[in-house]
Amino acid sequence: MTAETGRWIRNFVDGVFVEPDEDRGFDKVDPATGLVFARVHEADSSLVDRAVAGARRALDEGWARTPVRERAALLRRAADRIEERFEEFVAAEIADTGKPVTQARELDVARAVANFRSFADVVAAAGQESFLTDLAGGRQSLNYAVRKPLGVVAVIVPWNLPLLLLTWKVAPALACGNAIVVKPSEETPATATLLAEVLAEVGLPAGAYNVVHGFGGDSAGEYLTSHPGIDGVTFTGSSATGSHVMKTVAPRVRPVSFELGGKNAAIVFDDVDLDEALTGLTKSVFTNTGQVCLCTERVYVQRSVFADIADGLAERARRLRLDRPTDERTTTGPLISQQHRNKVLGYFELAEQAGAKVLTGGGIPQLGPELAGGSWIEPTLWTGLTNADRAVREEIFGPVAALIPFDTEAEAIALANDTDYGLAASVWTNDLRRGHRVAQAMNVGMAWVNTWFLRDLRSPFGGVGLSGIGREGGASSLHFYTEPTNVCVQL
Numbered sequence: 001m002t003a004e005t006g007r008w009i010r011n012f013v014d015g016v017f018v019e020p021d022e023d024r025g026f027d028k029v030d031p032a033t034g035l036v037f038a039r040v041h042e043a044d045s046s047l048v049d050r051a052v053a054g055a056r057r058a059l060d061e062g063w064a065r066t067p068v069r070e071r072a073a074l075l076r077r078a079a080d081r082i083e084e085r086f087e088e089f090v091a092a093e094i095a096d097t098g099k100p101v102t103q104a105r106e107l108d109v110a111r112a113v114a115n116f117r118s119f120a121d122v123v124a125a126a127g128q129e130s131f132l133t134d135l136a137g138g139r140q141s142l143n144y145a146v147r148k149p150l151g152v153v154a155v156i157v158p159w160n161l162p163l164l165l166l167t168w169k170v171a172p173a174l175a176c177g178n179a180i181v182v183k184p185s186e187e188t189p190a191t192a193t194l195l196a197e198v199l200a201e202v203g204l205p206a207g208a209y210n211v212v213h214g215f216g217g218d219s220a221g222e223y224l225t226s227h228p229g230i231d232g233v234t235f236t237g238s239s240a241t242g243s244h245v246m247k248t249v250a251p252r253v254r255p256v257s258f259e260l261g262g263k264n265a266a267i268v269f270d271d272v273d274l275d276e277a278l279t280g281l282t283k284s285v286f287t288n289t290g291q292v293c294l295c296t297e298r299v300y301v302q303r304s305v306f307a308d309i310a311d312g313l314a315e316r317a318r319r320l321r322l323d324r325p326t327d328e329r330t331t332t333g334p335l336i337s338q339q340h341r342n343k344v345l346g347y348f349e350l351a352e353q354a355g356a357k358v359l360t361g362g363g364i365p366q367l368g369p370e371l372a373g374g375s376w377i378e379p380t381l382w383t384g385l386t387n388a389d390r391a392v393r394e395e396i397f398g399p400v401a402a403l404i405p406f407d408t409e410a411e412a413i414a415l416a417n418d419t420d421y422g423l424a425a426s427v428w429t430n431d432l433r434r435g436h437r438v439a440q441a442m443n444v445g446m447a448w449v450n451t452w453f454l455r456d457l458r459s460p461f462g463g464v465g466l467s468g469i470g471r472e473g474g475a476s477s478l479h480f481y482t483e484p485t486n487v488c489v490q491l
């Protein structure tokens with residue numbers, strides 16, 4: 001039983017890989033070269049129906065009542081099995097995204113293992129809420145909450161960190177006894193499909209994990225979110241799509257968890273260690289070619305160190321190595337698609353029309369014939385823009401940031417919070433009292449001080465405003481993926 005036969009990436013429904021329908025396929029392109037390397041079977045509404053029915057049956061036949069310790073043990077087996085098949089997952093993620101092999105190993109696949117292990121620990125250690133209440137007349141009452149699985153959960157994920165973001169939801173959802181129907185991004189079908197093999201190998205019952213491939217509207221994504229058999233939706237993607245999914249789910253008032261877009265700010269004070277700040281900012285602007293929801297696209301720098309930061313960051317950007325994904329020296333891959341590159345290039349145009357000065361980048365790199373067909377773009381930095389410009393207000397989701405000077409702490413806080421998003425921020429200063437103060441003043445879900453994307457998987461992850469609804473991570477995930485029944489007993 002394998003995810004791919006020859007060229008096809010298949011749907012995994014009710015415990016089996018479904019024979020593809022030649023008439024319902026779409027090409028999967030390698031973003032590094034532009035070459036087609038597989039075809040993906042697009043699930044129709046009847047196959048989505050079968051996936052939801054299979055999930056429901058898995059719940060009813062016992063998966064929902066599996067003891068916590070057995071679910072935790074299964075998650076740990078899944079982590080071990082992903083480690084055993086580590087390089088297969090790395091190869092699949094690279095083929096789908098074109099990302100550098102070093103990142104696929106150290107971030108994407110490593111975090112998938114960590115996600116399963118973390119939620120095995122969290123669910124095994126979770127207690128239940130209970131209260132003993134003293135009543136008049138010396139009597140008492142006992143309140144206790146019993147948490148049950150949400151049920152059949154639709155998991156819809158994006159293309160930027162495909163396996164990391166998928167397992168960030170699959171691990172806690174399974175830990176809590178739910179059954180899942182996954183709709184991976186059409187851009188990155190491979191690792192969600194390979195995960196189906198692993199979960200079957202470690203004993204997850206048929207139907208508890210399903211993968212349906214396709215697009216959003218009028219395709220598998222919308223068939224799933226509008227399906228009457230779905231008990232909840234966890235969605236990671238753009239804010240616009242999240243808003244659409246919210247409308248689709250609204251008539252049936254199902255719980256939703258949204259991890260959406262961002263326009264994240266970094267604030268650099270004049271007392272920073274320049275080398276430390278430049279290392280951290282290079283990571284936060286250019287990791288995954290800027291295709292991380294947490295990436296910095298606005299860098300506010302205290303005026304006296306503005307030139308040092310601007311010149312230093314431009315120099316670091318120029319040293320990034322854009323090359324074949326399988327080359328260990330490569331630091332930076334392509335964007336996910338030509339379509340996304342056109343979107344990013346559109347913002348390059350808008351910024352220059354608004355008077356941006358291009359410190360570095362601003363175009364398409366010439367990388368030789370093998371990569372000429374890929375969706376490559378130059379890491380880019382701008383000065384000369386303001387918070388009024390579209391390139392500073394709208395999420396670009398590429399290797400690009402605007403550097404803007406400030407004078408006072410109050411001004412920096414106001415500039416950083418002047419956004420419709422609210423996902424993440426970073427504060428760079430050696431004055432830790434100021435670091436705490438400014439981080440707490442950020443209207444975001446997550447604020448880092450002198451670091452970026454450093455994660456404890458037990459902490460709440462998510463955003464405010466256009467960046468999302470709800471939190472996942474640690475107990476926050478257990479609360480979303482379960483429904484409590486509070487029992488009150490008169491003693």
Ligand SMILES: NC(=O)c1ccc[n+]([C@@H]2O[C@H](COP(=O)([O-])OP(=O)(O)OC[C@H]3O[C@@H](n4cnc5c(N)ncnc54)[C@H](O)[C@@H]3O)[C@@H](O)[C@H]2O)c1
Nearest residue numbers: 157158159184185216217221222237238241259260261293
């Ligand atoms: N907050 C986070 O944790 C986080 C993490 C990663 C990416 N993102 C965001 O995701 C975006 C990039 O990913 P993307 O381009 O895949 O986002 P997207 O919104 O275009 O697609 C996300 C997923 O939703 C599906 N989809 C699209 N339309 C749908 C519909 N009408 N109904 C159901 N499903 C639908 C897509 O097929 C894909 O699987 C960026 O905005 C980025 O900020 C956020």
Ligand SMILES: N/C(=C\C=C\C=O)C(=O)O
Nearest residue numbers: 160168292293294455461
């Ligand atoms: N959800 C997480 C990362 C999101 C990255 C966005 O692109 C995580 O680290 O758990």
